[in-house]
Each structure stands twice: as structure tokens, then as C-alpha cells.
Amino acid sequence: MNRREFLATTFVAGTASSATAVGRRKGAARIVGVSCSPRKGKTTASALKICLDAAQAVDPAVTTELIELAGRNIGVFDPADPKATQGSFPELVPVLSDASVAAILVGTPVYFGNMTSLCKAFLDHCMAFRRESFALSGKVAGIVAVGAARNGGQELTIQSVQAALLCQEMIVVGDGRPTGHFGATLVNDGSDSIAPDEFGIATARNLGRRVAEVALKLAQAKG
Numbered sequence: 001m002n003r004r005e006f007l008a009t010t011f012v013a014g015t016a017s018s019a020t021a022v023g024r025r026k027g028a029a030r031i032v033g034v035s036c037s038p039r040k041g042k043t044t045a046s047a048l049k050i051c052l053d054a055a056q057a058v059d060p061a062v063t064t065e066l067i068e069l070a071g072r073n074i075g076v077f078d079p080a081d082p083k084a085t086q087g088s089f090p091e092l093v094p095v096l097s098d099a100s101v102a103a104i105l106v107g108t109p110v111y112f113g114n115m116t117s118l119c120k121a122f123l124d125h126c127m128a129f130r131r132e133s134f135a136l137s138g139k140v141a142g143i144v145a146v147g148a149a150r151n152g153g154q155e156l157t158i159q160s161v162q163a164a165l166l167c168q169e170m171i172v173v174g175d176g177r178p179t180g181h182f183g184a185t186l187v188n189d190g191s192d193s194i195a196p197d198e199f200g201i202a203t204a205r206n207l208g209r210r211v212a213e214v215a216l217k218l219a220q221a222k223g
């Protein structure tokens with residue numbers, strides 16, 4: 001299968017299976033969180049939920065959704081045959097590229113100072129968006145990293161994910177004031193809880209708020 005055929009297959013298959021292509025309501029902003037943890041429902045998902053709740057609290061025009069990549073069989077991207085390892089990635093294509101999606105939050109655990117291999121595989125499969133006229137262009141992006149240590153590599157991880165999303169022409173933002181840095185940086189306390197991490201939770205809330213504020217401004221500008 002050549003590149004053109006792959007893209008056609010990916011996008012057509014995705015579109016056909018889309019139950020979420022709702023189009024864009026004027027001034028509304030849909031925000032999707034993508035958890036790249038191999039463990040479903042654990043601390044990365046919890047951190048993303050905090051972000052999404054904070055985003056939703058900004059304005060009733062904001063709606064949110066959490067997608068977990070765990071169990072979706074998204075494997076190492078092989079340029080010679082991307083379909084071989086795409087798992088259920090095609091199902092995500094129409095969801096993430098839908099015009100109603102104003103922002104995407106990507107969450108990843110920190111593995112040895114960087115994103116998980118699942119996160120990297122997902123970002124590499126996102127080549128399909130870039131090749132399809134930069135289908136994620138203009139959407140806002142915010143990143144969440146959860147590690148087991150306070151300085152376990154969350155910032156480096158965030159910047160690595162940001163680099164990939166900049167290549168998609170996404171509008172990358174960090175956590176808003178007063179924390180105001182690169183994104184949400186959380187610590188799993190060793191018992192799979194982020195609840196004691198007040199600072200990390202503040203960065204998650206500030207990221208969700210900031211992403212929603214920028215997404216709403218852009219949605220309103222589009223009219």
C-alpha cells in the first residue's frame with residue numbers, strides 16, 4: 001500500500017466510524033484529553049480529568065471528553081507500513097480532527113525522563129494528520145506529565161510532546177498563572193494517587209483553564 005492509499009484508508013475508515021462528528025457550534029469549544037498511559041484509569045487519566053474539569057468550569061460553551069489509549073494496540077510507527085501497527089488509531093482520526101475540537105490535551109506518564117513509548121507511537125501515527133493538510137492546525141494543545149518523583153523529568157517530557165505538536169501547526173500553551181510554566185507537572189505518590197500533590201494539581205487546573213480560555217478566544221474569533 002502506498003502513502004496515498006494509506007491516508008485514504010485511514011481517513012475514510014475513520015470518518016465512516018465517527019459517531020462524534022458533530023460539526024462546530026458557533027463560539028463553542030470541545031476539548032479532548034488523550035491519555036497515553038498504558039495503564040487505564042490511573043494517575044495520568046486522573047490528572048487529565050482535573051484539567052478537563054477546570055476547562056469545563058471556564059464557560060458552559062466548553063465541553064470535554066477523555067480518550068484513553070491503553071488497550072488500543074497502537075504500536076511503533078513503521079513508515080513502510082503504518083497500517084500494520086495502527087491498532088484502533090483510525091477511530092481517533094475523525095474525533096481529533098473534527099472541526100468542533102478546539103483543543104487537545106495530551107497526557108503521558110514519565111518513563112525514564114520522557115514520554116511513554118505509547119505516547120511516541122501515537123504522536124508518530126499522527127503523521128496522518130500532517131499529511132492530510134495539517135488537519136490539527138490551529139487547535140490548541142496542552143500537555144500533562146505525571147512522574148513518580150517531583151523532578152522526575154516532567155518538564156522534559158512536556159517539551160518533547162510539545163515539539164511533536166508544533167510540527168502539526170498546533171497552538172501550544174502552558175499552564176496559566178499563577179503557576180505559569182510549561183504544562184501540568186504531577187507526582188504519583190507511589191500508591192497511584194496524585195491527590196496529595198497540591199502544586200501539581202494547581203498546574204493541572206491552570207493548564208485546563210488556560211487551554212479553555214485560548215480555545216474559546218479562537219472559537220469566538222472564527223465566529
Ligand SMILES: Cc1cc2nc3c(=O)[nH]c(=O)nc-3n(C[C@H](O)[C@H](O)[C@H](O)COP(=O)(O)O)c2cc1C
Nearest residue numbers: 037042043044109110111112113147148149152188
Ligand atoms: C518504565 C518506567 C519508567 C519510569 N520512569 C520514571 C522517571 O523517569 N521519572 C519519574 O518521575 N517517574 C518514572 N516512572 C513512574 C511513572 O511515571 C509513574 O508511576 C506514573 O504515575 C505512571 O502513570 P500512570 O499512573 O498513568 O500509569 C516510571 C515508570 C515506569 C514503569
